[in-house]
């Protein structure tokens with residue numbers, strides 16, 4: 105079992121599946137590729153962070169000053185602080201406002217106090233399923249320039265701990 109939620113592209117109607125990452129819980133910052141929308145996360149415990157300019161915050165999108173320290177995406181694009189996840193079919197950037205409906209329905213279901221942030225820069229980031237590999241998301245970890253690339257496909261963890269917490273508490 106994997107914990108993928110279902111969304112739809114507001115441009116072409118294609119449905120897609122994704123996992124939502126809590127950068128606070130995962131202790132990371134993140135950025136999306138400006139060409140294909142792939143997610144990159146950067147661990148706050150990485151030893152390479154000492155070489156980076158000071159961060160503007162620990163648990164949201166990367167500082168703009170970090171962009172030049174990151175390896176380009178395999179597609180040729182770049183991980184940017186102001187990029188968005190993209191539909192894998194039409195490649196258009198997905199709207200964070202449009203996504204609110206399916207995110208609030210699928211993530212922390214039944215918790216009416218939780219609302220999606222409605223942007224691609226705050227605490228939560230989105231990992232899209234690779235259409236060629238069902239159940240597997242595309243995700244780059246710590247793509248520092250000069251570091252050895254890690255595998256980009258991985259199976260997301262089981263249901264998020266927050267969901268378990270809330271389901272026990274209600």
Ligand SMILES: [Zn+2]
Nearest residue numbers: 113116191194
């Ligand atoms: Zn689309």
Ligand SMILES: [Zn+2]
Nearest residue numbers: 137140177179
């Ligand atoms: Zn890319």
